[in-house]
Amino acid sequence: MKIWLDGGLRDADAARVSALDHGLTVGDGIFETVQAVHGKPFALTRHLDRLTRSARGLGLPDPDHDEVRRACAAVLDAEPMALGRLRITYTGGLGPLGSDRGEQPPTLLVALGESTRRPDSTAVITVPWTRNERGALVGLKTTSYAENVVALARARQQGASEALFANTVGRLCEGTGSNVFVVLDGELHTPPLSSGCLAGITRALTVEWTGARESDLPFDVLERAEEVFLTSSLRDIQAVHRVDGRELPGAPGPVTAKAMRIFDERSGADLDP
Numbered sequence: 001m002k003i004w005l006d007g008g009l010r011d012a013d014a015a016r017v018s019a020l021d022h023g024l025t026v027g028d029g030i031f032e033t034v035q036a037v038h039g040k041p042f043a044l045t046r047h048l049d050r051l052t053r054s055a056r057g058l059g060l061p062d063p064d065h066d067e068v069r070r071a072c073a074a075v076l077d078a079e080p081m082a083l084g085r086l087r088i089t090y091t092g093g094l095g096p097l098g099s100d101r102g103e104q105p106p107t108l109l110v111a112l113g114e115s116t117r118r119p120d121s122t123a124v125i126t127v128p129w130t131r132n133e134r135g136a137l138v139g140l141k142t143t144s145y146a147e148n149v150v151a152l153a154r155a156r157q158q159g160a161s162e163a164l165f166a167n168t169v170g171r172l173c174e175g176t177g178s179n180v181f182v183v184l185d186g187e188l189h190t191p192p193l194s195s196g197c198l199a200g201i202t203r204a205l206t207v208e209w210t211g212a213r214e215s216d217l218p219f220d221v222l223e224r225a226e227e228v229f230l231t232s233s234l235r236d237i238q239a240v241h242r243v244d245g246r247e248l249p250g251a252p253g254p255v256t257a258k259a260m261r262i263f264d265e266r267s268g269a270d271l272d273p
Contacts, residue, residue, distance in 0.1 A: 002078035004071035004110040009078060012111075021107055023091025026099055027144035029107075030054035030091075033177075035233045036084035036112065037271070039076045042233070044069070045272050046201045050141065051088060057140040060106055063090050071110040085115045085234060089143065118235050120260075121251040123160040123242035124175070126222065127151045131174065133167040133196030141198060148176035160242070162230060166219035167196045175230060179203035181212060183227035183255045188212040202231040202263075205273060209266050210259045222246075227253035237263050 003015040023029030032047040041047075048065045055063055072086060089109040095102035129151060137144065151163035155176075162175045174180060174197035181190045190207065191197050192214040206212060222228065228240040228248060237260045239252030252260060266273065 001112075002075060004075050004108070006108060009074050015109070015111075017091075017107060017109065018094055020094050020097070021091055022093060022095035022101060023089065023107060023143050025095065025097055027142065027146075028058065028060075028092035028095070028099075028101065029089060029143035030058060030060070030141055031143055032088040032141060033233050034072070034086040034088065035115070035236075036076055036081075036086045038082055039080055039084075040271050041072055041076070041086055042267065042271055043201050043205070043273060044072065046204070047088070047233075050199065050201065051090065054140040054142065055090065057137070058092075058142065060090070060092060063106070063108065067108065068110070071108065075110050075112045079112050081112075081114050083115045083117065085113045087111050087113070091143065115234055118238050121239040121241040122162065122230070123158075124162045124164055124228075124230070124240050125155050125158050125160045125244055126219070127154060127163045127165060129165065131165045131167045131196040133169070133171075133173070133194065135196075138196050139193065139199055152176045164222065164243075170219050171195050172217040172219050172221055173197050174200075175232075178230040178232040178235060181206065181229050181231065181259075182217065182221055182225035183253065184221070184225060186226070186255065188255055188259065189215040189217060191215070191217055200231055200233075202233055202236060205266070206231050206237060206259060206263060209262050212259075227251065227256045229256045229259070236260070236267070 001012040005015045035042045091107040093106045094104035155163040167173045179200040239256045241251035
């Protein structure tokens with residue numbers, strides 16, 4: 001396994017980030033997860049644009065898109081695989097043990113792991129913790145992910161693959177690593193970015209390609225939605241057949257199945273939409 005770290009490819013056992021890297025000590029970093037199909041990244045331009053938005057939101061220097069593209073290409077060429085998870089991590093670099101940043105340049109790390117196609121449907125749970133739609137990190141894909149780790153561990157304990165959050169005012173928000181869509185009276189809806197959810201790449205493409213509406217939704221909409229599905233870079237579109245103890249028989253339902261077909265067709269026709 002080869003990993004790109006600060007300017008070049010290294011063997012996995014030789015790719016070492018300093019113990020004083022701010023991304024480790026205080027979670028001062030951002031990342032992107034990109035699906036790679038037969039050695040080609042999907043929607044890389046959109047991912048790089050979001051990486052820059054996240055960097056600016058944290059006050060980090062803009063990442064060099066050309067360098068990131070070179071890093072991605074080098075890692076993909078070094079490890080051919082049919083379906084992969086390409087992880088781009090960009091941190092504040094070396095810094096003091098406290099929250100203040102140091103004067104060193106950012107750290108860029110790109111790694112690739114093998115992935116498998118997701119099942120057509122999955123189970124999810126809801127959790128009592130909330131997303132803060134007014135927090136400093138809203139809309140940023142940061143490495144401060146412990147909240148998601150805790151929620152996802154609870155989901156795994158209950159036989160689910162994802163946990164869904166409300167925000168602080170009781171509106172439907174997102175999953176630990178996914179966006180959520182619901183079908184109401186045959187119409188497709190997803191929470192707006194103002195809910196505090198991440199501006200998911202697959203979410204945006206699904207909205208563009210299916211005409212889904214961005215709607216402010218109460219959290220209990222999950223108790224009555226006709227269909228529910230998740231979107232993410234590795235899931236694409238994945239139907240939900242159970243929310244907590246509520247079964248949604250026949251998943252994927254007709255609206256979800258249509259969205260899945262559209263996404264498969266459009267993404268297959270253009271790897272960088």
